[in-house]
Amino acid sequence: MAADGRVAVCPGSYDPVTNGHIDIIERAAHVFERVVVGVVNQPVRKAKTLFTAEERRAFLLQATDKLGNVEVDVFDTLLVDFARKHGAMALVKGLRAISDFEYEFEMNQLNRKLASDIESVYLMASPEYSFLSSSGIRELATFGADIEDLVPNGVAQALHDRLSRDGD
Ligand code: ADP
Numbered sequence: 001m002a003a004d005g006r007v008a009v010c011p012g013s014y015d016p017v018t019n020g021h022i023d024i025i026e027r028a029a030h031v032f033e034r035v036v037v038g039v040v041n042q043p044v045r046k047a048k049t050l051f052t053a054e055e056r057r058a059f060l061l062q063a064t065d066k067l068g069n070v071e072v073d074v075f076d077t078l079l080v081d082f083a084r085k086h087g088a089m090a091l092v093k094g095l096r097a098i099s100d101f102e103y104e105f106e107m108n109q110l111n112r113k114l115a116s117d118i119e120s121v122y123l124m125a126s127p128e129y130s131f132l133s134s135s136g137i138r139e140l141a142t143f144g145a146d147i148e149d150l151v152p153n154g155v156a157q158a159l160h161d162r163l164s165r166d167g168d
Pocket of ligand 1: 013129
């Protein structure tokens with residue numbers, strides 16, 4: 001499908017979604033006409049996910065419920081093919097630190113080679129979320145920290161339930 005206006009994809013594994021992700025999605029939704037949150041089914045750079053793709057999608061759907069121009073879809077294809085499927089002209093990523101930059105810089109070159117018509121756009125993490133990552137949240141939850149303020153409604157409880165079940 002050809003790019004048809006200002007559609008952007010916000011890709012990620014979202015295992016689970018955090019308030020940092022939502023901040024990026026909301027900001028992208030202000031800039032673009034439509035935002036498709038792309039949930040990677042089986043992330044290449046990560047071990048098995050804690051939540052299934054459907055569970056991760058459900059958390060995102062609930063957290064973006066109030067955002068009328070945001071949709072959520074799972075994919076297990078090349079990111080640029082997923083973007084094309086949705087008619088997206090841009091990939092929007094959040095940048096927290098130098099470590100994000102190095103990875104994103106490499107991915108940018110690869111994606112650009114595959115699809116020079118799809119632009120990558122980077123939003124700087126908001127200061128209040130710049131320390132927040134899904135892996136950090138999983139680690140905090142494992143040791144019983146209070147993470148209610150760091151994740152959308154329902155995610156803290158689901159994490160607690162999943163971790164206590166897996167620990168049995
Ligand atoms: P994580 O790195 O937390 O496991 P993902 O792989 O799901 O997250 O990342 C999806 C996108 O969201 C990436 O572009 C990542 O840089 C960005 N991102 C993740 N957490 C934050 C945050 N706290 N602030 C801004 N961007 C973020």
